Amino acid sequence: MTKILINEFKNRLDKFLVEELNKDQEYSRSYIQKLIKDGNILVNGEMQTKSNTNLQVSDKVEINFPEIKKSELKGEKIDLNIVYEDEHLLVINKANNMVVHPGAGNPDGTLVNALLGREEINLSNIGGVERPGIVHRLDKQTTGLVIVAKNDKTHQELSNQLKDHKVYKEYIALVWGNIEEEKGVIDAPIGRHQNDRKKMMVTNKNSKYAKTNFEVLERFENTTLVKCWIETGRTHQIRVHFNFIKFPIVNDPIYGRLSDKTDEFGQMLHAYKLQFIHPIKKEMVKLKTELPKEFLDRIKKEGGAKHEW
Structure with a gap:
């Protein structure tokens, strides 16, 4: 999908995209910055890969949204010990010997597989198709509390809290x-x-x-x-x-x-x-x-x- 916007005021490219794109649909700042970095943004027909690019009045900004990769991960009916949940996030008491997300040698039986096996659950996309919803991790044999985000805004805010x-x-x-x-x-x-x-x-x-x-x-x-x-x-x-x-x-x-x-x-x-x-x-x-x-x-x-x- 391609979308074309016209800049009306002097602005930074990333700030312009955050303000304009979020009028219609919720996009996280990190997703928008990745769009820029990956060469999906054209300004007056030229690719721009720097978020701090300055826009001039009447600049034409073209956004090429990459096709979202469909996850090949399969949901599994695995019991989870959920200690907190609302429409934005959930916190799980991770069991021993459970890997958080699939990887080499661990294609299934993970926390992500268990999450995907729950009915009618949405998970954030910031972590990519292999790590939906995963805000932070615990080692396979470390037990205890793990946060999972249900949408990108929640994921981004929690990631910022961790960073700070x-x-x-x-x-x-x-x-x-x-x-x-x-x-x-x-x-x-x-x-x-x-x-x-x-x-x-x-x-x-x-x-x-x-x-x-x-x-x-x-x-x-x-x-x-x-x-x-x-x-x-x-x-x-x-x-x-x-x-x-x-x-x-x-x-x-x-x-x-x-x-x-x-x-x-x-x-x-x-x-x-x-x-x-x-x-x-x-x-x-x-x-x-x-x-x-x-x-x-x-x-x-x-x-x-x-x-x-």
Whole structure:
């Protein structure tokens, strides 16, 4: 589909498109910026790929909307533990061993497949056809709270909150060793592992800033139960950071102790609490969820008692 608009005032290309296109249909700013970057915008017949291009009065702007790729993903009837839902978003308590979205080696059985298997559900398109609705992710064996957006506006607003560190995410983790400090901060950049591209590591080479805060909840003979909250959202961040300070997460199959006899449940890491401003209602949403039974059983085995943190 092609649409032609005439500019009436001096304006930036991206601002002009946001204002004009949203008169008829809702388009996110990121979608419009991608249209420009991908060469789908012509100004007076010439392709423009910079969002800050200045328009003059009477410039003819031609928008070539690319054909939307149809998802080949299939919905599956998989039970989901939904802790919050309205017409704009939902928050799911992700089960252990569930991958968030399809990828190499995981074509089905994912959270996305489960979402598509629900009747009459709309999901945002910002993440592309393979990741509809997915605002942020958790590792396969990390359990807990995940936000899913039902439309692009909600997705964009939530992504901005994540980028601006306005989404509070709190985790509970059981780590090897006895941490002496009551509280601590792990401030160390994370990048791809130099020898294994599937792993991450603390490094100053091609890395990104990463910061994890933690507080000790209980100490056992060989392990420590900690609460942690992250100020950044790097891949495997908590797992990498605790491995870096020599207190790896119990049962972590990648960053844990080599002597750790890992089982199917995976690492003892749970996304316990979530807090954010609802992108449409502008109200504070505060959610938390109980630890999985296997996690609670391991804490009990270590000598701890069930209680609220």
